[in-house]
Amino acid sequence: MAKVPMSVDELKAMAATIRCDIIEMICTAEAGHPGGSLSATDIVTALYFRLMNIDPANPRWPDRDRFILSKGHACPVWYAALAERGFFAKSHLGTLRRLGSILQGHPDMNKVPGIDMTAGSLGQGLSVGIGMALAGRLQKKDYHVWVIIGDGESQEGSIWEAAMSAAKWKLDNITAILDRNNLQNDWHVDELMPIEPVADKWRAFGWHVVDIDGHDMAAVVAALEDAKERKGGPTLILARTVKGKGVSYMENVCEWHGKAPCKEEADQALEEIRRCSCEQ
């Protein structure tokens, strides 16, 4: 099992492993969402292998940090990270979306060890995280709640209801990470229903905003660590990412939001990810 907490170089290597897991599981399942899984991979890797206070042997440990993938369709990255971190056997990854599998098309907290909240219907995860953060404060526990939201998902009004409430209660035990890959199911976010100026919006809603390259592992780690330490209110990490990151033919191509690569495409993707990882 991987030794944690990892260095930035180790995290980069783990991110490459997780990207390969994502490609393999979606190819095998012949369905799934590779684009948004790959854009969130570096953030999820940094959380699970460096930042989060968790115990794979005790996934419902009451004092653990919580993670919610509010953009639940990107769950292949969550499943891969949990498997690599030892929450369940990697052999499950090959069962994604199959009948009887623990790995549903969108994550189910009652089927998978380590999934802190069922997700899939967009615009709910940040609110759930706020509930967890309020509970943590009430119960005097010092866990941190991490929530990844999508930029397309930010078109949901409930995201802004949640944003308002975290500021009201000055929650500093929750961090939202916006996976700003600028693509959604139908088209480019900025053209389909623009969310800019998104950093200003979050600031106006009372959040501290940090703007980073979501694929620069050192920057990701630094931003997450700062957010965890910061007191007095919630932090949003605006992570500028590339949908399909690491696979040349998927990068910034809308069609790879929810399409599985065939065997040949998957082989090419795995080769590219491994070569890129070796060059680092």
Next chain:
Amino acid sequence: MSNNQPSPYHYVRPEVLPMLSSGELFTKADKAPTRASFAKAVIDIGARNPNVVVLDADVSKSIGTNKFAAAYPDRAFNFGIAEQNMFAAAAGMATTGLIPFACTYAVFASMRALDMVRNAIHYPGLNVKIAASHSGITPGPDGVTHQGQEDLSIMRAIANSTVIAPADPDTTTMAIHAVAAYEGPVYLSFTRDPVPKIFTADYPFEIGKAVTVRDGQDVTIVAMRDLTAHALVAAERLAAKGIDARVIDCPTLKPLDTETILAAARETGAVVTAENNVVFGGLGSAVAELLAENLPLPMQRIGVQDTFAESGPYLDLLDKYGLSAPHIAAAAEKVVKRK
């Protein structure tokens, strides 16, 4: 009824019995909205269990949960006019072992925030209590936008849901205590308008159990929430015509007490349902499904038909939209004739 015959009533307050036949039940009996029973009970429960928290969405003064907030400020969370955020946050709280009572009006709980209620609460089976006031066309003067006439039907359609709508103030208190002790999501439905106190302290409230509150052999009236009182009045009207109606109070719509209802249907041979809710998908549908698959017999549903209501005094609305005692009695006569 002669004095030497045993009363056919069970758990009905002795002082209201004469009011059933005189028609004074809705003018003379002690009345209170069932939302008020909830507001009081949740304080009692909160006093005993530090995990109980109350979530509001800017109607705490109407529901009365502002009193909980005054008593336990650290366990009260007002989310403002943002029901979606409130219900999903309640789900997050429940994952940590807290017992959230998330409170708003039925229209908002069952419709505005339904996606959160389904996906964040019921799918994971989280221990959130959804406390919905203004159910049915009980917020009379407020009009259609605030009349939750579909909430029971919508909530019944959600997998693993438990749907409870007690008939009177005291059985509401019993229900809240039972629900607090129950692990899992529950939808609780309350009236905005005052309803008569009809039941005694020995009413045997149990989640999933219907209670026979009047014995009768000719027809069964299965009623819930505020229409149970009207069903009792209807039974007296029927008695005057020589029809002996059994009345079953059904505070739990789901899971339905199929045993009690089937036995009554078998023994009386005809069934009327009465609910202050649309006739699609609620109590009438549930009983019709049960009977169609097990014991087809003459049946009629009293409820809001395929229409929206309007503003007006509560009891006048019940009359106009076909929900009050005369309508229930007429339906009973009809099914008895069809036997």
